[in-house]
Amino acid sequence: MTDDPIALREAIRAEALALGFAACGFARADATPESAARLDEWLESGAHGSMEWMEARKTHRGRPQGLWPESRSLIMLGMSYAPPEDPLRLAGEAGIGRISVYAQGADYHDIVKKALKALARWMIDRAGGELKVFVDTAPVMEKPLSAAAGLGWQGKHSNLVSRDHGSWLFLGAIMTSLDLPPDDAHDDRCGSCNACQAACPTDAFPRPYVVDARRCISYLTIEHQGPIPEEFREPIGNRIYGCDDCLAVCPWNKFAEDAAANRAFAARAELAAPELGDLLALDDAAFRAVFAGSPIKRIGRDRMIRNALIAAGNSGLAGLLPPVRALLDDPAAVVRGAAVWALARLDPSAFAAEHACRATGEGDVTVVNEWNVAVAKAAVAR
Template structure:
């Protein structure tokens, strides 16, 4: 956006900026100097060196830009951090033991947050240029920006022991966006952590993805496994996945600070769509490419594609153990995608061990390498 020349009192500007942000649907707004998180680059390098990012190679490739706002844009002077609430109206854990039903992470049950948040960011950016000039850039999630440390530096909350942002007012349910600007805006004070001795999020993690408080090993995280991981789900995590087919809310949902998060503050765009609030596992197993696109149009889930979704649903089917799922599971043994065929073999072994034994004698010899491994390694039966 073009630079303009304006003269306006900084405190007046920041107060008006926050009021406009609230009008546009942001429940949190704070400002940090561009150099407010000098420790972020070192922590990122250490985390990447440990390999905890798994196959998210894009984090390595743009690590220098991700390490600091100036690394991404040398002209930046201030960062406006914004939060939009998606606080759920119901307990995210309510479907943990529901037979035949799959669980989708709260954040993905409504409209795609990328689109909703970016629309608000662009509107606020236009307002800021009109009021004070300067050049700026807007970011939401997909760019190499360390949103959570910057949000902490801007006073929106703190990074909890689960590594996500925690807000005193909105708990763990905030989508974050950033506006970088060449303006020298009045900064807010940073927000230091107040998790204290609480370790609820650490205990709740089904796959022990936290090697220590404030550290996450993405390779063990169900959100990573169901979304970022393109290959077979590692066998050691399958049973722990339960009926989770896209993401996981457990570490967020148990955070005591969520008692202050009001669902009324959530943007209505993120309200759960009926077909995503409690989808039937059997329906998901029937999806082809066209069906997948139709169901998940306008949802962030669309990015993983049909094969990964059906792979995840097959793991849920195996954990569910319902015999009514057997026809779909058996049909998927011949799916074109190896990752689907392998998951189907595992699900069959969980639901029908005898059927698995019969099929393995005829299928293992001609199967792809990954799928052959499934046939040669009988899964523990359900129950």
């Protein structure tokens, strides 16, 4: 144990890097007093969509000491997952489902939390005090706090950007009762660049630094539980889980080293470029088997099949007609509705035949609406 807080801070930083973190910074627990007001404004606009949990714990989320009053210092940590290949390379592959880079390997929650706990144990042995560790699932605003701790800055896409690691950092936090000297906050280095704003397929940025989740493909394919609003289906293209576009075009990524050496985040072959036909055939048991150990597992089979059906409808591939038609009989209404839309896009004649024998027997109002909207569009097209 040392009485020198600066020496202790640097020893913690060195240990964090030894444990696999790419960045480590320190901030006071009250470092971002403006965050609560910004969060309130965002929530009041409704931009969080159906993520009620963000509003339910906004008092805790707005400031760290609202979550744990005893906290004095924050240790903000970043673990790089910079991809070895261009995340946008599969944009034109109609039969392939695109999965966001962060979800192609093992669940980052488990990996980052394991390293955080190891660092926490080291800190207790070295300096004592009380502490708590957090990875994403707790009401902690990691991005502004990481900026306050000097890891980077919140870019115009609202995610953290690092001079050394681009937009590819998983973030974690340790709150501690120890008083540790803070690092300097990081300046905004976006300048006049608006590449991330221009890259968004669904115009999810009402203004720089603010994202409207209701228009964001990551939200729509992961958090949103019902039918995907029709205006966003075609722009989704072949994205079936998340979206990397705003991150992937960030110019600061050119300084990020390939993190493939960190095998924990290496893409699994079956998730790097999954065939839509294979995904559409998954029942619940097969879904759980394919996505075991993946963060994707938490959205459940029905949402994944919904997403794959949207991609199938955008594909123009007649070979996907058999699995799409089979899903018209799926037990889940959200799957049946997406299958209606996909079938209408892939083969209007097959759609007309199925409508003639199925639509009157459908008991779910959202699926009936899918049939009616598709029929109306077909009539206009004629």
